[in-house]
Every structure is written in structure tokens, then in C-alpha cells.
Amino acid sequence: MTLDYLPFLFSLIALFYSSVGFGGGSSYLAIMSLFITDFFEIRSTALILNICVVTIGTLGFIRHHVFNLKLFWPFLLSSIPLAYLGAQVKLSQTGFFLILGSSLIISGGFMLLRYMRAKLYSKEFTLTKKMALGGSIGLLAGVSGIGGGIFLSPVLNLLNWKDPRTVASLASVFILMNSIAGLVGLTVAGTFQLDGNLIWKLILAVLLGGGMGSYLSNRKLNLRILGGLTAILVIYVGARLVLVHGFGIAI
Template sequence: MLTLEYLPFLFFIIALFYSSVGFGGGSSYLALMSLFLTDFHEIRSTALLLNICVVSIGTFLFIRSKVFDIKSFWPFLVSSIPVAYLGAQLRLSQQAFFLVLGSALILSGLAMLLRYIKTRPVSREFSLPAKIGLGGSVGLLAGVSGIGGGIFLSPTLNLLNWASPRTIAALASVFILVNSIAGLVGLTVANTFTIDLDLTWKLILGVVLGGSIGSYLSNKKFNLRILGGLTAVLVIYVGLRLVLMHGFGINI
């Protein structure tokens, strides 16, 4: 049976999987912590903090490898930050929160699987209003759900063939970073930011190690098709588990 002592190792594995495709892992951190922690606000606060630790590494590496393109990315970011901040201040019940998160994760995971199944056509550019609208919509969902939002944005952009997978992964990484920071600020303003320092530093160590390895693999252009597919399955499982547990009382 899993105990609290196993969390740093489990978070290392999650960070490795998620960072390899440009994500932070906040959704799975939330799901796992909900099994061990009772303070709902502590769960959200810790997940956002861990997100920041993981994607900071990936963002740095993407910038260094010149995949980061601020000219293409800024409309997604400027529209998402304020609504992520406001969304984080909404006071949902724990049940409503996990149902919203779980449903969004199931759809996101399915979109991720479709990305690996279908043949990719030529990339296409979006108009400025389309980027702003998509960034704002995902930013609001990120703030409400308590995660960075890249796990929603990336599959959407891949299905719409916006750019190459590495470019989308770079955008997802920085998108998660800025919106996780905005979310933490929103929680602080709403006086709902709380963490257990003794546990958090151990979790940070686990996700930094896992995130470093995953980000390295992603930036070195390894074939991440299998790892990405497994990550999609993990996302669907986490979402399904949250919906069944908090909507129907079924634990799987």
C-alpha cells in the first residue's frame, strides 16, 4: 500500500513523463496528493509550486535551444495570465473542482492520443484574435483547475496543426510557467495559499530531478512517441479516476 513516503519517487516518475512532452504534471500531482492530504488548499498550492519547478527547467532549455519564439507565443500568454489569476480566486467546492479537472483531463488525454494516431499535415498559422481567444479560454481553465493549462493547450494546438510538436511543447512549457505563477498569486490574494514545507521540499527535489531528465530528452529530439502515448494514457486514467471518485464514489 502506498504511503506518504513514496510520493517524492512517484512525483519523479510523473515529472519525467510530463516534462518530456512539455507539461508540468500538475494534474497528476493533484490526484495523488488528494489521496494523502486533507487540506484542499494545500493540494492546489503545492501542485502549482511543483509545476513551476518542472517547467522552469524545460522553458530554460527551450530558450537555450532557440525553440522559444516570443513573436508567436505572446498572444497566448498575455490573454491567459489575467484570467488564470482571476480563475484561481474562484472558490469551488472540492467535489466540483475535481469533477471539472477530471472531465477536462479525459478530453485532453484523448486529444493527445489522436495526435499520435493521425498523420500530421502541414502546419498552419492562427490569426491574432484566435491566439488571444484560445489563450484566454485555456488560461481560465488553468486558473480554475489549479494547474498550468499546458496539458489543455498543447493537445488542442496539435490537433489544429498550429506548429511543430517541439514548438508547441515549448509554448506549453512557458504557458504553464506564467499561468502557474499567476495562479499562485491569485491563491495568495484570496488567502488560500498554504503548503507543508517539510513535505514540499522533498517533492520539489523529486520533480526537479524528473523534470530535468524529461526536458533533456525532449530538447535532444529523442523519439518520444511511446513516452507521449503513455503520458496520454496516464492523463486519461487520472481524469477518469477523479470523475469516478468525486462524482460517483468509485475508487479505481
């Protein structure tokens, strides 16, 4: 595969991930690491694409009255500043991908356990618990170079916070806010870099895929199936990153 195929592939990734409220940043990072040597360009590009996809998703959730700021603000208040700080942490390329891959494996495992349950029910969290979860995952999001929704959503689902569609809407806006904070952090740290010729092709591709995925998400499809499939994909991406960058084994 060459860079010419990336827009098509990223469009499919955006479609799939946006259907469950994610931006696809983890897969963008994993795939770009195979073709782009500039580590900082990879992180910057993934955050830009995340913002494009989840902006569409967030607007869709607002339009369909799923988004609820009264429920969400504690997660966002604590996560945004920590995502900004996390983005300024300068890791080696190997360390970065090992942290990202390990986090994705754990995240995907939690997500899979949640969607394998026979019954999905919901409960409320305290303000302190919301802020603690938002802050810790926001920091991890900033360090790993993605929006963090892919970490937050499985944890909330496993802990039975609200229904899967409400969690997906929070994940979407969580990714949006933390990706913006992450970009600001990269800029302040002097590590924001983009390929001007490639980025516009990828933006158009993910906007198309993200728009389609957001439409499917709000058609009230079976989110158990979509969530389970996404969990399997997340685990695969995480395992591949760990094996390739940690042990030099390609799968």
C-alpha cells in the same frame, strides 16, 4: 502507499510529463488527493511543483532555440490575467475534481487523436485566435489549479498549429506563467497553504525528474510515441478523478 513514497513517485511523473513540455500538475493533484485532506494545500503544492518542472523545461527550450516569443506572446498575454482570476474562484472539493477530471479526459482524447494521425503538419493562427485560445484555457487553468499546458497542447496539436516540439515549448512557458499567476490568485484569495516539511522534499524530487525529462525532450526523441503515452496517462488520471470524486468508485 504513504507520504514517504511521494517524492519518488513525483520524480517519475515530472520526468515523464516534462519530456513533452508539461509540469505534471494534474497527476500531482490526483495523487495528493489520496493522502492530503487540506484541499487548498493540494492546489498550492501542485502549482509550486509545476513551476519547478516547467522552469527547467522552458530554459531547455530556450537554450535549444525552440522557444519563440514572437509566436507565443498572444497566448500568454490573454491567459495570465484570466488564470489569476480563475484561481480566486472558490469551488467545493468535489466540484473542483470533477471539473479537472472531465477536462483531462477531453484533453487526453484530443491529444491521442492528434498523435494517431499518419502525418503531422502545421499552420499559422490569427492574433485573435491565439488570444481567444490562450484566454479561455488560462481561465480553465486558474480554476482547475494547474498551469493549463495540458489543455492547450492537445488543442494546438489537433488544430495543427506548428510542429509538436514548438507546441511543447509553448506549453512549458504557458504553464510557468499561468502557475505563477495562479499562485498570486490563491494568495490574494487567502487560500495559499503549504506543508513546510513536505514541500521541500517534493521540490527536490521534481527538479531531478524534470531535469531528466527536459534533457530527453531536447534529444529529438520520437514525440509521437511520448505524446501518445502521455495522452493515455492523462485520460486515466481524468477518469480516476471523476470516478473517485463523482461516484465513489476507485480504479
